[in-house]
Amino acid sequence: MTTPIDTATAARTLLTEVAGAVDAPTWSAPGRVNLIGEHTDYNDGFVFPFAIEYRTHVALATRGDGMIRVASTFDETPVEVALSELDDLFPARRDEVTEWARYPLGVAWALLQAAGVDASTVTGVDLAFASDVPVGAGLSSSAAIEGATATALAETWGIDLDRVELAKVGRRAENDAVGAPTGIMDQMASMLGRADAATFLDCRSLDAQVIDLGFAAAGLELLVMDTGVKHSHATGGYGERRAACERAAAALGVPALRDVSTEDLERLESLVDEVTLRRARHVVTENQRVLDTVRTLREAGPAAIGDVLVASHVSMRDDFEISVPELDTAVDAALAAGAVGARMTGGGFGGAAIALVSSDSAEKVTDAVASAFSDAGFAAPNIFTVTPSPGAGRDA
Template structure:
């Protein structure tokens, strides 16, 4: 599939722009094994890159224009690089163009001096499924522009570029987890990220040797990070931290929760409790993977979903049904993944049970009158790279 998409994006580039691209770069979507809504609270997360990627064919122009097209849209956005601003761009093109803008805003590139570029995008990362299609775009474009504009940037610096593009150009108040996972992913490993220090390390998952698979259940309920629910949760976390007199909820421990319950209203307390306990679950998952392996993390995944459902209130009936059905049909553990309000659930399952679980989920959704979900396995995979 990767080679097919790489060849397709080259062909589409040549058809759209009449020239041959200098190269093709790619970056994966991501699934989050555990650690939801902890990133912007300076906490801990454990995502991994997936084997579904966004490909960017890029060529250098002899002027200062930047054009962005994609095989999933008829629109080709075009603007002078020096005129890039959040007000000047909208729609899907804000993600790739925001990367170019952020490189300038962060002082990595002089946008008045760099050459223009043509970009064509292709992707098999589902949009709106909670698998970070946006970070995959940002990662592919960032690594391409860094090479073509001769910018000596680390993967973490490129992740910051993607975050700034998403926060300040697109207007989605996300943390740095998605971009870090997309840029730092590794085969059969997750990326353990301290979102305060931005330190990251690979954590072996051992799925292959244990004959395990991660099944994604895309509920087909689309979500958008720039919408109100995500913003409200972030605002609640910030209000809780302020009321507790700390810089962020990273500074609150499980032992502090009784005091927090006395000081906070019920809703704010439950938001805080989710973040605090989720941070601890991430640490416990990393420790359990090292000591006992992936078959022992099921209860942590299940507890994470309960917390998101009951305390953070970001699940929807389709996600709950997907998780419950997976649990009842042999999954080691299951949880929703991503920002919530739709998107996907993941289930850790023995490979020989994947088909049974898929059939069970399809049947449960039909019985409840929900649209048929899309289910597929994902493999933890390498981060952003040059393809050709």
């Protein structure tokens, strides 16, 4: 992987190639890891992600013709449209725009709409992107693009929106311009990140608290164990689980599973089928695990959260049934090698698991997981550490 400084330089170099701009300023935003709180976001529940050191950088130059041009190191063809055309493009004609470009162009569109600013009153821009956020590991490279674009354009255009509003801009871009029905967790984590801290987010109210993690002081690191198994949400697994959550909430007469306590689950048994009950049980208990994790961090420190992480994985494996053999192998091998705790992270059906480990055991755990994959006949995993890091902003 490249380092952040390499990526910032790559963005500037690309902007020079595309637009002739030299020494352009750059902004950046991070990817994220979700420490705990899976499939709780669309149930109006709680999540607990943190921003990571891997970032998307954007270099920006202004232009005087009312156009916006976006270019990236991962697609050789820049995309250029008039700012005045964005309202016509999104969402009705979004399919006319290549998918990656919908992210930054969608942010420009959503930002202008959120601020109530007419496109004719802002300067045209050239934007060049480079990223070191690992793609396919569930680390939200999309939110990193959105956050970098939103902070760069807001500053350039003099739009005064706070970080929560900019996160909403990113979510609208992803929902309406890209066409991905995601929640707001990723954007909030990318915007609100802070070193050695995570964002405790209420997905109903969008109230957010930055909670100290204390990993560094406790001599702990977080490993990401990317299985290389591609997510298969398109097969219907994600939609089926979301529908099951909605059925369970309707059976109990509440707006969302956020409003259901663990005590209510006994009553739910007589109202829904066994599969729906298990789906609901995961969400209800996972919400409680997020609250327990935040409380435990405050009262006992990060070394005490391991059991909650493991319980989360068991719930996703058995009740929500979104794990796969590679994820289970990663978690089991990490724990057997001495990890404090481990769980799959993200939407499931592939992707990555995480393991909280002592700094002096990181290599041992890494080797153990790699060996377990080899023994099982799986492709080698990509294993690396992530560090809780600052959120989006202008680079120094």
